[in-house]
Amino acid sequence: MTDTSFNFTPLLAPNLPAPGFKWGGQYPPYNFTGGHNAPEEVPVDDLIAAATRALTKDGVTLSTYFQASGFLGYLPLREFLVRKLKASAGMECTADEILLTSGSLQGIDLVNQILLEPGDTVIFEEATYAGCLSRYASAGVTPISIPLDTNSDGTGGMRMDKLEEALIACAQKGVRPKYIYVIPTVQNPTATIMSEARRRELIDLAAKYGVPIFEDECYSDLIWPNDNNEVERPPAIYAMDKSRSTIHIGSFSKSIAPALRVGYVVADWEVLAQMVGCKSDAGSPALDQMVLAEYCSEHFDAHVTKLNTAFKKRLDALVAALEENFGTAAEFTVPPGGMFLWIKLPAEVDTSVLAAKAMAAGISINAGADWSYEMEDASRYFRVCYANPSTQVIREGIAKLAEICSKEFGVPTRIANVESE
Amino acid sequence: MTDTSFNFTPLLAPNLPAPGFKWGGQYPPYNFTGGHNAPEEVPVDDLIAAATRALTKDGVTLSTYFQASGFLGYLPLREFLVRKLKASAGMECTADEILLTSGSLQGIDLVNQILLEPGDTVIFEEATYAGCLSRYASAGVTPISIPLDTNSDGTGGMRMDKLEEALIACAQKGVRPKYIYVIPTVQNPTATIMSEARRRELIDLAAKYGVPIFEDECYSDLIWPNDNNEVERPPAIYAMDKSRSTIHIGSFSKSIAPALRVGYVVADWEVLAQMVGCKSDAGSPALDQMVLAEYCSEHFDAHVTKLNTAFKKRLDALVAALEENFGTAAEFTVPPGGMFLWIKLPAEVDTSVLAAKAMAAGISINAGADWSYEMEDASRYFRVCYANPSTQVIREGIAKLAEICSKEFGVPTRIANVESE
Numbered sequence: 001m002t003d004t005s006f007n008f009t010p011l012l013a014p015n016l017p018a019p020g021f022k023w024g025g026q027y028p029p030y031n032f033t034g035g036h037n038a039p040e041e042v043p044v045d046d047l048i049a050a051a052t053r054a055l056t057k058d059g060v061t062l063s064t065y066f067q068a069s070g071f072l073g074y075l076p077l078r079e080f081l082v083r084k085l086k087a088s089a090g091m092e093c094t095a096d097e098i099l100l101t102s103g104s105l106q107g108i109d110l111v112n113q114i115l116l117e118p119g120d121t122v123i124f125e126e127a128t129y130a131g132c133l134s135r136y137a138s139a140g141v142t143p144i145s146i147p148l149d150t151n152s153d154g155t156g157g158m159r160m161d162k163l164e165e166a167l168i169a170c171a172q173k174g175v176r177p178k179y180i181y182v183i184p185t186v187q188n189p190t191a192t193i194m195s196e197a198r199r200r201e202l203i204d205l206a207a208k209y210g211v212p213i214f215e216d217e218c219y220s221d222l223i224w225p226n227d228n229n230e231v232e233r234p235p236a237i238y239a240m241d242k243s244r245s246t247i248h249i250g251s252f253s254k255s256i257a258p259a260l261r262v263g264y265v266v267a268d269w270e271v272l273a274q275m276v277g278c279k280s281d282a283g284s285p286a287l288d289q290m291v292l293a294e295y296c297s298e299h300f301d302a303h304v305t306k307l308n309t310a311f312k313k314r315l316d317a318l319v320a321a322l323e324e325n326f327g328t329a330a331e332f333t334v335p336p337g338g339m340f341l342w343i344k345l346p347a348e349v350d351t352s353v354l355a356a357k358a359m360a361a362g363i364s365i366n367a368g369a370d371w372s373y374e375m376e377d378a379s380r381y382f383r384v385c386y387a388n389p390s391t392q393v394i395r396e397g398i399a400k401l402a403e404i405c406s407k408e409f410g411v412p413t414r415i416a417n418v419e420s421e
Numbered sequence: 422m423t424d425t426s427f428n429f430t431p432l433l434a435p436n437l438p439a440p441g442f443k444w445g446g447q448y449p450p451y452n453f454t455g456g457h458n459a460p461e462e463v464p465v466d467d468l469i470a471a472a473t474r475a476l477t478k479d480g481v482t483l484s485t486y487f488q489a490s491g492f493l494g495y496l497p498l499r500e501f502l503v504r505k506l507k508a509s510a511g512m513e514c515t516a517d518e519i520l521l522t523s524g525s526l527q528g529i530d531l532v533n534q535i536l537l538e539p540g541d542t543v544i545f546e547e548a549t550y551a552g553c554l555s556r557y558a559s560a561g562v563t564p565i566s567i568p569l570d571t572n573s574d575g576t577g578g579m580r581m582d583k584l585e586e587a588l589i590a591c592a593q594k595g596v597r598p599k600y601i602y603v604i605p606t607v608q609n610p611t612a613t614i615m616s617e618a619r620r621r622e623l624i625d626l627a628a629k630y631g632v633p634i635f636e637d638e639c640y641s642d643l644i645w646p647n648d649n650n651e652v653e654r655p656p657a658i659y660a661m662d663k664s665r666s667t668i669h670i671g672s673f674s675k676s677i678a679p680a681l682r683v684g685y686v687v688a689d690w691e692v693l694a695q696m697v698g699c700k701s702d703a704g705s706p707a708l709d710q711m712v713l714a715e716y717c718s719e720h721f722d723a724h725v726t727k728l729n730t731a732f733k734k735r736l737d738a739l740v741a742a743l744e745e746n747f748g749t750a751a752e753f754t755v756p757p758g759g760m761f762l763w764i765k766l767p768a769e770v771d772t773s774v775l776a777a778k779a780m781a782a783g784i785s786i787n788a789g790a791d792w793s794y795e796m797e798d799a800s801r802y803f804r805v806c807y808a809n810p811s812t813q814v815i816r817e818g819i820a821k822l823a824e825i826c827s828k829e830f831g832v833p834t835r836i837a838n839v840e841s842e
Contacts, residue, residue, distance in 0.1 A: 006633065006666035008692050011599055013538045020697025022517065022690070023491020037484040044480035051472035051708070059465035062678035063458040064809065070444020096443065102523055102702050109701055117434045135701070178432055212427065245427035257483035259707035269443070271429050276441025280530055280556070281523050286680035287472070287708035388484065 030397030073100025090235030104263030154336035156192035191335030223337035325402035451818030457809035494521025511656030525684030575757035577613035612756030644758035746823035
């Protein structure tokens with residue numbers, strides 16, 4: 001803005017989110033935040049072939065809004081999802097029960113838009129996706145967060161005893177929460193997978209108190225295969241919930257590429273219809289949907305298996321680097337899948353301070369305080385996203401991070417066989 | 422929803438927009454609504470070549486959110502727009518003053534989100550884009566609409582005498598409107614182009630009363646070329662407004678294809694930063710942006726010239742069909758560009774009733790009442806979008822429409838040499 005510029009400031013609506021900042025031109029050299037994917041795992045050649053086939057087949061339909069597929073999005077991609085969700089998550093749904101969105105974030109916004117008004121109560125996990133926490137703050141809702149657990153076999157998630165306590169407390173106050181937001185399969189940030197038995201308990205509690213479940217499965221394709229190269233996972237809550245109180249969202253951001261921005265909401269048509277009424281963008285962009293439909297029908301399963309192998313290798317490098325550089329100071333459970341690790345440090349560390357110091361040295365990490373709500377020891381935790389950096393960058397970055405942490409907090413006490421200062 | 426389904430109705434937020442309806446599988450056979458494009462004008466082969474080049478060059482960047490281009494969107498497309506907006510509309514802007522959006526509709530939503538709160542006043546044209554009218558209703562703002570004029574040479578638009586009256590009345594009440602929303606170049610629905618002199622008057626009035634201008638140029642690429650195959654148009658208001666109070670939006674929906682959903686906002690970075698803060702979708706989908714950047718750099722100008730020739734041919738067919746079937750009962754000014762015609766019928770016709778009757782016969786038109794606010798004789802007007810149907814469909818559809826109109830309202834009195842009943 002030059003000196004002669006019109007001053008928009010007095011005209012701005014009140015309580016806007018923080019303004020964006022200018023892009024500096026590159027990510028930090030040690031980029032351990034965000035759901036970025038591995039550059040070498042983008043299937044460029046197959047995407048080119050898919051784009052060619054998709055445009056040859058359906059390019060002419062670009063001439064109309066919604067491509068003669070209706071408000072729910074490109075039909076061949078919804079048809080792929082019907083098959084995929086049945087095979088991977090046991091979900092029985094039709095193409096008319098799937099709304100394609102610009103990433104699962106637009107799905108979250110639409111779910112919130114149709115259900116939430118200021119003063120409403122929502123229930124979620126005590127550590128969860130930061131984007132949801134900021135949305136709840138903007139929406140002016142009353143948040144109730146439920147403690148998590150993590151078992152050594154990678155199961156865990158929202159604790160049902162604590163959920164029941166919260167639901168009872170709400171009922172006693174005459175409050176009916178609008179939904180229980182849960183990430184059951186590769187929880188963010190703990191990466192646990194909720195057992196089938198606990199899913200059943202959750203469904204029963206939700207039904208008893210008349211509260212819908214908002215199931216976010218955006219990471220659920222990222223599970224390490226077993227020795228037979230097969231993935232074992234419980235069915236989605238959507239699949240198990242016969243009362244149909246569950247709204248399910250998912251995404252191609254993690255399984256294929258985040259810049260593609262294609263997510264989906266699965267729910268009864270009556271619920272989707274309300275979201276369609278609020279979806280003011282005249283459809284989500286076509287090419288991302290068309291190319292994914294064509295690519296995924298042929299390559300999805302093989303690609304995801306290869307991707308998980310690559311991610312697991314990075315996780316192994318991260319675990320080794322943490323053990324080498326932090327020793328016993330870094331506590332974590334090796335997760336059954338995902339693209340991030342949730343790490344606990346000794347009580348003297350404040351990870352918000354650590355994150356700021358690390359950022360100054362070109363290392364980005366997520367401080368626990370940003371990823372949790374009312375969690376007592378949040379300042380001891382941090383999240384490391386490991387899908388994007390190479391194993392070499394992971395090793396270097398964790399060594400540097402340990403150095404910074406040691407200098408700042410005396411943790412770890414020994415840096416690579418050298419006493420910390 | 423089956424009988425055993427969970428009932429979401431009591432949980433819905435109040436005052437939601439009307440829910441969407443299920444897609445019937447096809448458009449009406451005589452589809453004269455919506456900014457659809459001509460199917461045969463989608464440059465499929467060149468888009469395939471562009472997709473191949475774009476993915477070869479930048480496919481790997483799909484692995485990160487924002488593709489290392491930052492929050493404003495894919496940099497090569499913003500760089501194309503810098504060149505295009507300079508050449509076509511005289512605009513001087515940098516890539517940091519352009520925000521790519523999921524269609525210009527997301528741009529409209531973001532402008533409204535950063536500026537409007539309930540009770541605010543906005544000024545716009547008395548006949549304008551229906552999507553903005555519904556947005557103002559949802560936003561709870563006080564709308565002031567300004568009469569339009571249409572000259573026989575296709576110039577016209579918002580009347581400056583009436584705008585000044587409205588601004589004086591606001592000032593007297595101590596009200597500062599949040600913006601003046603205007604479609605100066607191919608106004609929707611009148612298709613007029615505002616003269617440079619009137620743009621100057623508008624800028625001066627806006628500056629005098631401290632009100633920003635919200636300039637929507639989503640149709641501005643659709644102008645019939647002159648005999649030398651060149652397009653003559655006044656500079657964009659953004660280009661002329663040295664006070665930089667203008668927020669400009671545009672789109673590729675009309676010039677290339679509506680399903681691509683790529684629009685843009687041009688404004689000072691400080692204004693865009695507020696929109697970036699509100700843009701909660703983690704970036705607009707990548708492939709549409711990448712393919713457009715590659716395609717447009719090479720083909721945009723030639724494509725748009727060819728497109729306008731095709732649209733003009735359809736307009737000629739529409740004008741001939743109206744003259745043949747409605748005779749003097751249909752009043753309109755042949756427009757200098759665009760993809761729609763705004764037609765006035767005699768006072769005994771109610772175009773809302775006509776539109777409903779026509780729809781039942783497979784003919785969709787926009788009733789004037791849906792496209793205007795407080796316009797006295799709105800019920801005499803209707804809008805016909807002519808870019809998508811073939812000339813044959815235009816001829817048949819208008820003949821059928823005249824028959825329906827004659828049967829319902831006795832207008833026109835003669836149908837193709839047969840007295841109306």
